[in-house]
Amino acid sequence: METRVADCPLGAKCEEVKTEDRKPILYRCPWYVQILGVDTNTGRESGAWGCAIAWLPTLMINTANESRKGVAATESFRNEMVKQGAQTQQVLRVAAQSANRKPDIKPLEQADVCE
Template sequence: METRVSDCPLGAKCEELKIEDGKPILYRCPWYVQIRGVDTNTGQESDTWGCAIAWLPTLTINAANESRKGVAATESFRNEMVKQGAQTQQVLLVAAQSANRKPGIKSLEQADICE
């Protein structure tokens, strides 16, 4: 089966060379954009011109991947803060117990604070 690219749904041409006043002028559709970046599959730099409408699925997938990375970094940071909060709470508890020592109450040892 043969595959062909159909005409622009907006009725435009991506690039069209016209002669005006004896000078060549290149008319470019505003949706015809240059995308530069690194191909995540091959790791090679990419520099491609194409229709912005055609790029939308690729850019949406890329945005979702970047968002996922941000969520993972935030979750990792949150877990570290929870761990440090628990350690700080243990230190404060030992400090309070040592300041208010009463007979018959066991205080936490330093080994209980540090892992």
């Protein structure tokens, strides 16, 4: 089966050269845009022209991927904060226990607390 690209649903041409006052003028549809980026497979910068409407699915997939990266970074940050919170609680427990000791008990040396 043969596949062909249909005409623009807006009835426009992406680019069209018209002659005005004997000069060629390039008319470009406002939806015809250049997308610049880095090819994830090769790592090289690339740029391609196309209809913004046609680019929407690709851009939506890219947005979803970037969102996933942001969620992963937030989760990693949260895990680090939980770890640090637990360490802080442990230090506070040791400090509270030291403050509640009877004066006849020798206080811990710094070398005893920090290994």
